[in-house]
Amino acid sequence: MAGTQTGPSRTNVRVLDGLRLAVTTLTVLPLRAGRIDRSAAAVAMTVAPAVGVLLGLVLAGLLEGLRAAGSPALVSAAVTVAAGALLTRGLHLDGLADTVDAFGSYRTGPAALEIMKKPDIGPFGVAALAVTVLTQAAAITEVGPWALVTAWATGRLALTIACRRGVPAARPDGLGAMVASTVPLGAVLVAATAVAALAATAVPGRPWQGPAAVAGALFAVVLLLRHAVRRFGGLTGDVLGAAVETATTVTLVALTLG
Secondary structure, eight states, rough: OOOHHHHHHHHHHHHHHHHHHHHHHHSSSOOOOOOOSSHHHHHHSSSHHHHHHHHHHHHHHHHHHHHHOOOOHHHHHHHHHHHHHHHHHTTHHHHHHHHHHHHHTOOOOOHHHHHHHHOOOHHHHHHHHHHHHHHHHHTTTOOOOOHHHHHHEEEEEEHHHHHHHOOOOSSSSSSSHHTTTOHHHHHHHHHHHHHHHTTTTTSSSSSTTHHHHHHHHHHHHHHHHHHHHHSSSSHHHHHHHHHHHHHHHHHHHHHHOO
C-alpha cells in the first residue's frame, strides 16, 4: 500500500518544486526554494507561460491604473516597461544584452561564450537594450490590457520552446545546462495552444491577430535558437533571456499592426 503512494507523492513534490523554481527564477517573489534539478526544471519551463500571464495581469493593471489617472500614454507605457524589468530583476534584458554582444563579436564556440560571461555590456548590447525598451514602450501605448498579457505570456512561452527536447546546452554547467532539452514536445504543444487561445482576446474584433502574433514571435525565437546553436554550440541562460525579450517585443509589435 505504501508503495502505491510513493509515485504520486514524488510526482506532487516534483511539481511543487518546479512551480517554486518557475516563480523564483522568473519573478522577484521570495518563495522558499525547493529541490533544484532537471526534473524540477522541466516543470518550471513548462509552466513558464502561466507565470508570464500573472506578470502580464499585474502590468496590465498598472497600465490601466495609470491611464485612468490621466498619465500620458508614453509615460504610462515607460513605467509599465520599467515595472516589468523590476518584477523580473532585469534578468532577461541582461541576457539579451550579453547574447547580442556575443553575436556581434562574430566569434563562435568558447570565445563567444567568454564574451557572454563578461560583467560589462558592449555597444551591441547597449543598442539592443535601447531598441528593445523603446520599441516595447512605443507598442504598449497602442495596445489594450489583454494584448499586454498575451505578450508577456508569449515571452515566457519562448522558454518552453527553447527548452524543448533536442536543443543542446552550450556549457556543461549553468542555467542553460540545467534546463536544456527538459520539456517534451507534447508539453510544448499544449503550452503553445493555451497561449494562442489566450491571444485570441488580445485585439478586440480580430480574434486571429493575437494567435498570428504568437506564431510570428515563436518563429523569431526558433530562428534565434538556431543561430545560437550554430554560434555557441547550444543554449545558455543568456540566450533564454534573449528569447524572452525577442518574443515579447515581436508580439507587442505584431499586435499594433492594422
